[in-house]
Amino acid sequence: MSHENRRGWIVVAASFVTMSLLYGIWHSYSVFFVAFLRGFGWSRALIAGTFSICALVHAAVGPLFGVLEARFDSRRVMLMGACMVVGGLFLAAETTEWWHLYLAFGVITAAGIGLSGYVPCVILVREWFPTRTGTVVGIAAAGIGVGIAMLFPLSQFMRHCGHGASGDWSESSSPTTAPFRF
Secondary structure (H helix, E strand, C coil): CCHHHHHHHHHHHHHHHHHHHHHHHHHHHHHHHHHHHHHHCCCHHHHHHHHHHHHHHHHHHHHHHHHHHHHCCHHHHHHHHHHHHHHHHHHHCCCCCHHHHHHHHHHHHHHHHHHHCHHHHHHHHHHHCCCCHHHHHHHHHHHHHHHHHHHHHHHHHHHHHHCCCCCCHHHCCCCCHHHHCC
16 A cells, blocks of 8 residues: 555544544534433523524535635644634533523534534545545545444433432533533
8 A cells, every 4th residue: 555545544534533523522412402401491492402503504614614625725624623613612511591502512513513524524535535435435424423323322421420419410510511521
């Protein structure tokens, strides 16, 4: 295997891991749904709205990546997206009002996932393997399912550890502590 080919497979592996983490984080939101209900006393519709906003923002950011990638290097755009994910998660950890969660997770984190997730990863792996596009995109995109499958149990564990002895959030600060603080 040539050095160039080896580097291409590293990009495919990195894309797999990237999508595992990003989409695992996004879809693990549902694990904390009941904790948000109990911790904040908000309605189910209000809490579910965050996930809906997240999906809409993620979809809207795809075309934006194309514009930004044409102007800047795709690695810089992806790095900016990763920073947005981290910043959005840290902001979500400080949620006290419903709109904080909408802004932090539904907008900032979702935009970051869009700028560093599926579209950029597919573009990167296609550039390395123009004749094996289906294979490498399939491998990279498989990270989405693997990330969801692996981060759900991890999120459940974190949620369990985030509770105080009585299962009351007041003993461990807020419902957003477990999912977003490291």
